[in-house]
Amino acid sequence: MGAVLRHCTCLLFAILVGWQASPAVAQQATEDWTASYRIVVQGRNVGSEQVTVVRDAEGLAIRSSGGIAGGGYVLRRAEMVYGPTGAPIRLRTEARLKDQPLIVDTTVADGKATNRVTQGETASEVTHPIAADAIFLPNNVFAAAQGLAYRVNALQAGAKVALYVAPQAQVMGTLSGVTDERMQTASGMHELRRHVIDIDNAGTPMVLLLWAEKATGRMVRYSITAAGVDVVREDLTSVFTREVKEFRENDQALLIPALGFNIGATISRPAGRVAPGKKDKNVEKLPVVVLVGGSGNVDRDTIAYGIPVMGQLAGQLADAGFLVVRYDKRGVGQSGGRAESATLSDYADDVISVVKWLREQKDVDDRRIAVVGHSEGGAVALLAASRADDIKAIVTIAAPGVKGNELVLEQQRTALEGLKLADDEKQRRVDLQKQVMNAVITGQGWDGVPEAVRKQADTPWFRSFLLWDPAPVMRKVDEPLLILHGALDRQVPLQNAEVLNGLALHRKKGTTTMVMVPGINHLLVPAKTGEVAEYGSLQGAKVSPEVARQIVEWLKQVPAR
Template identity: 40%
Template sequence: MLTCVRQYLQQGLCLTCLLCVSGTLFFSASAQTRSVPAPGESIFRVFVRAAPSGLITSTLAQEDNQWILRATNQITAPLDLQTQLFEMTYDSEWRPRHLRISGTRNRELFNIESTFGGDIVTNDVQIGSEATTTEERIDAASIVLPNFFFAAYEALAIRLTMLQPGDQVPIYVAPRGYITARLNSVNTLQLDTADGNLLATVYHITFDNPNDPISAEVWVDERSRLMRVTLPSASIDVARQDILAVSTRVASPPHPGDETIRVGAAGFSLAGTLTKPVNVPSPTNGRWPTILLVPDSVSSDRDVTFSGIPIFRQLSDALVENGFMVMRFDKRGVGQSGGRPESATLEDYADDVRELVRYLERRPDVDRERIILVGYSDGGWVSLVAARRENKIKAVALIATAGISGNELVLEQQATLLTSAGNSNIERQENIALQQQVNRAVLNEGSWEGISEAVRAQANTPWFRSMLAFEPESAIERVRQPLLVLQGELDRQTLPYHAERLENIANRRTRAGATVEVSTLPGIDHHLKTSTNGNNSEYLSLSSQGISPTVSTKLADWIKRTLPE
């Protein structure tokens, strides 16, 4: 029975690449100054691969000289997890005292109760009709983070405010074991909102998983309350509702050539930044070759900020120095752009890009014969659809873009995540089979039988359906513009073979000028930085290292050769 319950927990509550447990390690409590958080309620939204996947309502209260976290939790991907009760109690020194969780996982009832006494924890676990009790030693100062119960990160946020880079935090992954979290670096971000400015302190940490360290960002506000948790390798983002408002964006130091723009779209406006060269001689006709950067589906701002580094902002600055005017923008429903992303399809995003291209084409300082799209990740797919429909686009560059269908890509990326998490072959097969069933149902090629209503509601969306149905082969065959494919050699999210596949498809085009060029970038990972192996454990080095200049150099060289003055 014990083995069965533990196996269930491993499959259900540690489904993909979240926190696994290591061997016996003990740590002393930190002597840092305690932070006093502000009590109150917070509402969080959960996103998996940029798709809405859950809702969390949490409350932090101080009662009888104890801190109590209470929450309700509804997660629909990558598993169906509904929580009626989550209650975690810490003492006044933020040492764990008691944990209670009850809810359903794939419609099966479970209850977890953990009682902490110094360095001993007793766990009573019931899954359906099976129950077990275990006891183990832990660090008395542990922060308790059960997998997929993201309200628990409120306590981690508070602990992080007491630490310095290099410090470690003992983590108990109830009810299974413990790991450590290492604080790598800290930076601050200013968020501009309709109600004023918010200051976020961003803690870049690594969970020292035995199989593959997991990088994360934890955003904390000035009240020592959790704002955001991002787990890049799992494509999971948990954000407080107030920072998801349309009017909110991360503020960044302006470039002297920056111009804030708003462009009308389908009943709303798209917000962006257009940057003009200032240290480069102006073209004789006063018209600049202009690049429109098209973001991926995961990005939450026009700068495509990842682990503290604004990837598009850095790419824009480098291209501007090469003599290009560059626009980057907030996708619909993101940052300061209007619109409703939950009802948008890949084709809708392509229409937004076309509106921006038409805006650029009307400007007197834009060279109409040299308007170029640069699509990043699945932003490359959006770029292909836009270019197929819009002859004002003169060339398209694809960076880290997949060459297989959306359906195949989802399954490929899930298999990669499950393998990196150390799941068994049986576990991988079961989860991939479930994803295949969901995909077929979304595409109206199969049944929803056996899949919960919550999972169906989250998966059966216009965006996910359009993404699954997208076929790069069909799109490229109808694109007449020159193509550039840039692929990082160490990209672990869009594997290098995709570049060759895109090249083969593009070479079948017979129209004049429909050329293709492919460049594989040695030592470059998915986020355009120099890497040693491209693994998840290196992601947080982005906080101290910008994107590789090779990317902008390759882009600029190709554009100047392909679209000369």
């Protein structure tokens, strides 16, 4: 989604301090299986874990080796053991922290978890209360989430789960959403169950996302959204894999050639229309909309908090008579290319490649090709339009109207307002954010910045976003422009649309229309407050049809060019 908030200045991994559960981990038939998982942080591959699971009448054992490489922490091996009723019994992790051995031994008895921690030559012991059905979830041991996957796969939304983050504490979480999904790979379709778990982490809300095989409960993917961490089973990480969230009977999945790689895309057509064959003649040509998603490693549906924003919008626009293209960002899903080295300029090149390919299709009216960009995608759409005459109209939705560095600071201040922190601590975090942004832009001034923060922020994409300035780009855009924004957008506030509108009105050529849609937030769904903290409660929400209606009415008035 278009969440520039992902570039926070918190440490990436030391973010959990526990959680609590309801029913025990039900022990099923005997099984013994292994799998490898890739660990990705903000699009960067930072390691992998090899996981072995043994489950029988005596209980459940989850073992792993490997893990995060770098940052001064290296996991050697870990083991989580549960009894036949799912009760936690023991946990052991062996790692190295700053070149010193770090061993955590946790045993559970009589409602207490006793942790013996050995770091180098120093040993200590700490004891905490623990629920009888708690799940072990230590930081940096992602295989532990398999125990959580078995637990939540049998639960319904609203259930509570206790998580013990050894050797720190236990915290409570709520299973706020459960949805069935499909994952398409080269070998076929996988039936999955997606779980959304809300955690009150020391007063700071946090969300975990967990996908598991519907039939077996085996973990497929595990995401810690606040840290930008994704742990994905290796067989589902290839470019031939994508999640199928929105599907129409006449949808066409295909690969579009780009600059040295292919872009995985879906074309949605009006009901009853299919792709024309090679021998078809006199094919009716349709107006076209190319959808461009927001920031992050998002696929063609742009799934945010369980809401397939671009997927739903594509269906609404197709129902209105348009041929709609949406695609996976480079390095994501079925698209090739490298996400870790991509910039806003690169993403604009991808838009141009898609438009160039569309102009050659039989059922495309190349005089009516519009590009619709959401959030960061709005900036990308403008950048593409400033370079390509083949784009005939532009729609920005919830797009930034100020410079990128200004928006990041504004979003951070908004996020800090919701935290119970002293004013001096809030100011310290703002100052650190400013230091990080300056270092990203100049390449200097990293002294005192945590290494994990630098790894997260020091990317070509973030630098390009911080340097984004819509003013000079807007002067080069002469296409008709619709600026659409939700009145309750707190992530990219409404004044961004007003700034964009002011810039657009000073163009020498090109009409400009601005529309404010009441009652919707940054995800384009009806909301009460529009705050980011509200997103987790909007599971299952639908993109407001008013968004598509405004786009359709405007596009029908734009003359063919």
